[in-house]
Amino acid sequence: MLDELRSATKELHEQLEEENLAQKIVNHQISSEEYKLLLLQNYIAYKITETEIEKYIPNYNSEKSAQLNLDLEALEVTNISTASFKEDFKLTSYEEALGAAYVVLGSALGGVYISKEIPNCPHLAEIPKPHFFNGDRAGVKAWNKFVKELKAKDFSEAQVKTATNKACETFEFFSRIFKEATLGFQTA
Secondary structure, rough: OHHHHHHHHHHHHHHHHHHHHHHHHHHOOHHHHHHHHHHHHHHHOOOOOOOOOOOOOOOOOOOHHHHHHHHHHHHHOOOOHHHHOOOOOOOHHHHHHHHHHHHHOOOOHHHHHHHHHHHHHHHHHOOOOOOOOOOOHHHHHHHHHHHHHHHHHHOHHHHHHHHHHHHHHHHHHHHHHHHHHHOOOOOO
């Protein structure tokens, strides 16, 4: 299943990396308002997907939306709502949850890399210590555990297809949020 998930989502993953504001952290060009927007967009995407995944995967553990919420509070971003996008992402099975979890948990590696670039961003010099882009390897451990569990199970072709389709839909859902969620912030 893991190989199929990687192969099917490769282009969508690369496209998402290029089109979201995290690229501006890597390039050290992000403004403080863009950073707030990036956190907000990620919060919406992770809160909705994590809530759905928890319905189908016992003991699922991701703290991304909680960490993002702490960062948003520290930056005084209030009136946060997922309502505009909440109905756009639903899971109906364990296999779909695996596909979504692949996207959510797999982002840990990129998050560690991005966290190392934040100190190099002049406009982020005054932000409080991040909870989400914290450089902590706990997310990577969760990813490794997830990969190990996937490799330990045998999945039918139909199960793999269901998970793969949902992983692609999850990337597309994140992309839509990164394009549409502004909630009053204007980017430069």
